Amino acid sequence: MDGDKKQPQRILNLLKIVVSLGLLMVLVTQVDVGQSIQYVAAMNWVPFLLAQALYLGGVLVRAYRWGSLVWGLGLRVTWGRLVSLYFVGSFFSLVLPTGVGGDVVRMFELSQDSRETAAAISSVLLDRFLGLFVLFALALLALAIGGYELVSSQVRIAIAAAFVVCVIGAALLLQRTWIETWGRRLGVNRLLGRVRILRELYESIHLYGSAALLRATAASLVFNLMLILTNYLLGLAVGIDLSVWYYFLFVPIISALLMVPSIGGLGVREAGYVVLFGQAGVPAQQGLALALAFDITLLLAGLIGAVLYIIEGVRGMRS
Numbered sequence: 236m237d238g239d240k241k242q243p244q245r246i247l248n249l250l251k252i253v254v255s256l257g258l259l260m261v262l263v264t265q266v267d268v269g270q271s272i273q274y275v276a277a278m279n280w281v282p283f284l285l286a287q288a289l290y291l292g293g294v295l296v297r298a299y300r301w302g303s304l305v306w307g308l309g310l311r312v313t314w315g316r317l318v319s320l321y322f323v324g325s326f327f328s329l330v331l332p333t334g335v336g337g338d339v340v341r342m343f344e345l346s347q348d349s350r351e352t353a354a355a356i357s358s359v360l361l362d363r364f365l366g367l368f369v370l371f372a373l374a375l376l377a378l379a380i381g382g383y384e385l386v387s388s389q390v391r392i393a394i395a396a397a398f399v400v401c402v403i404g405a406a407l408l409l410q411r412t413w414i415e416t417w418g419r420r421l422g423v424n425r426l427l428g429r430v431r432i433l434r435e436l437y438e439s440i441h442l443y444g445s446a447a448l449l450r451a452t453a454a455s456l457v458f459n460l461m462l463i464l465t466n467y468l469l470g471l472a473v474g475i476d477l478s479v480w481y482y483f484l485f486v487p488i489i490s491a492l493l494m495v496p497s498i499g500g501l502g503v504r505e506a507g508y509v510v511l512f513g514q515a516g517v518p519a520q521q522g523l524a525l526a527l528a529f530d531i532t533l534l535l536a537g538l539i540g541a542v543l544y545i546i547e548g549v550r551g552m553r554s
Contacts, residue, residue: 283528297366386481492504508529
């Protein structure tokens with residue numbers, strides 16, 4: 236029986252390996268990787284270092300966004316602890332399957348601190364959702380203001396469709412009666428009644444006050460602007476001379492692609508940069524160089540998280 240239960244997980248793990256390795260092989264055969272590495276080696280250090288400072292500062296903002304939700308549920312945890320967990324999550328996002336593996340670690344760590352598993356899970360899920368919602372809202376705004384003619388119809392459709400999905404998701408979260416009505420029709424309510432953790436998770440999602448949601452949304456807006464500017468600075472560092480509007484349009488799609496099954500987002504992220512920025516006329520070698528520069532940024536944040544996690548272990552904070 237245990238073997239039967241593990242079989243789907245084994246298939247999913249195999250799929251992640253195939254996706255990552257497959258995309259990397261395509262990139263290696265289609266892109267001059269050596270030239271991309273040369274772009275990175277010869278990059279302008281001023282915008283690169285500014286990008287690092289901006290990204291690390293963004294972690295502090297993300298922690299406040301998460302904290303706005305956590306504190307809205309009445310959990311007693313310090314902002315400093317949430318900053319630490321965000322850095323730790325950055326490390327595990329690099330080594331765990333999918334680019335959101337760190338979210339699972341944040342859920343677990345916060346649940347250990349607070350003893351409130353459902354609240355920890357819902358806060359991380361809503362934190363991630365708000366990030367994507369605001370990103371695609373900014374992308375849609377960029378399309379309306381000055382980016383409509385810059386990208387293909389496929390990119391425009393992808394941005395609009397993703398934003399519509401986010402709006403529907405937000406409506407379902409805010410309108411509890413809709414969820415319960417459809418839950419009765421689909422038989423989901425019976426499942427919620429039988430499984431305690433699902434019932435508690437569902438209840439916790441609807442406990443956030445409007446003030447907490449507004450603070451979290453405002454923090455999400457600030458962070459995502461910082462994320463887009465980080466990518467813009469990294470582009471300048473590797474010699475890409477593009478309007479910032481392209482970054483408003485492409486960064487949200489790349490962020491959403493990280494949910495594709497893969498090994499830490501490896502391959503998916505790099506292919507996203509090459510394909511999307513290629514539509515703007517950026518050579519594949521430079522697009523890959525931008526992806527590598529962002530990989531370095533993630534690695535630096537992940538190393539900080541690894542150090543913090545080791546320090547916590549030494550202090551006996553980990554069981």
